[in-house]
Amino acid sequence: MLDLKRKINGQRISQRIDELGRISKSSEGVTRLAFTQEFQEGQKLVEKWMIDAGMTVRVDHLNNIIGRYEGMNREAPAILIGSHLDTVIDGGKYDGMLGVISGIEIVSALSESGYRMENPIEVIGFSDEEGVRFHTTFLGSKAIAGTFKEETLYAMDEKGISLRETLKQLGLKPVRYQEAAYHPNDVLCYLELHIEQGPVLEDLGQPVGVVTGIAGASRYTFKITGFAGHAGTVPILLRKDALIGASEFILEIEKLAKENAPIVATVGMLTVNPGASNVIPGEVTGTLDIRDTDINRKERVIKEIFRTAHEICKKRHLTFEYKKVMETAPVLCDQEMKAAIEAAILLNGMNPISLVSGAGHDAMAMADLTKIGMIFVRCKGGISHNPKEFASVEDMEMGTMVLLESIIQLTSNHKNKIKESIR
Secondary structure: OOOHHHHOOOHHHHHHHHHHOOOOOOOOOOOOOOHHHHHHHHHHHHHHHHHHHHEEEOOOOOOEEEEEOOOOOOOOOOEEEEEEOOOOEOOOOOOOOHHHHHHHHHHHHHHHHHOOOOEEEEEEEEEEOOOOOOOOOOHHHHHOOOOOOOHHHEEEEEOOOOOHHHHHHHHOHHHHHHHHOHHHHHHHEEEEEEEEEOOOOHOOOOEEEEEEEEEEEEEEEEEEEOOOOEEOOOOOOEEEEEEHHHHHHHHHHHHHHHHOOOOOOEEEEEEEEEEOOOOOOOOOEEEEEEEEEEHHHHHHHHHHHHHHHHHHHOOOOEEEEEEEEEEEEEOOOHHHHHHHHHHHHHOOOOOEEEEOOOOOOOHHHHHOOEEEEEEEEOOHHHEEEEEOOOOOOHHHHHHHHHHHHHHHEEEHHHHHHHHHHHH
């Protein structure tokens, strides 16, 4: 297997990411929204690379592209490797792309060595993870996992075009979306290699880490109401300043998040009314996003956040209201998959650093189909969804070698389980 790992070519991975990154609607960063002309052009390039690597290629009716490299046992459950090919507006060229191109690189290494594993390998480029165009995420991976809902076909983009109509324009048959779903018995596992989109690996000085889980998110809107008044005539002690109350509330959110790490909490939007320099703020509206892999801890912290908000507002003669607008459940990575990735990291001369993903990934949807594992690759400054997003050739090569070694570990474990069951 050592010779096989030597076939992994970081320069080829980097060159392909650069080439795919040039297919963009914008020149600043990468803009390649799902189902657009740019997306289809990128998908064609990925199809060529899959074929060159020795895969048979198909596109399902949700526009996922799937390359299959047969195993020695064609009936064995497939190992799925994947990520998404769409981007945000003016995003980076590594987010999603690395997961697809590293999968192709592994198959290229196998094919060039004339080697086939016991299990087939399928590399998937999912059609829509970001959800920018139709405002609903994981369309492609949900279809493959069998959890795609028919009503999603009627989601509209900003031009009033439905997903259903868009798919038909691409020559696909959206009424046959159910055909994209895999049967769980046909899948051994799902693996995703992704840039970290955070600064932890860089801070620790390591190129690769193992993901333990993907945080669930609770999102709220809130409103703090006071009383607007003249900035020059109302004494400080008599004011009902909604912004001062909001400021104290936000600091308490930060304090509670620090005390309950690794939970994260973000107030991402604030609107101050009336919004004039000479008027005391009478109302503040905002958003609160809270993420954690531990549901019980998250619920406990949320309860404490809102208890504190009411306490602050009562003290300052303000009122507080809030409303939940989104809830996604956390997903834990499979323990066997995690162990295989940790072993692969050790075999590549590193300590297995465990990380939690605060961002969503296709792996969240795929967890409804099969056991999942994720590997993070260090990215410069933790920057993502930004033109400055960057991962080095060496780190991407190492991440791909760890991915390959993880597959070797998993197929070996699967083979041993079959032998034990026969006994």
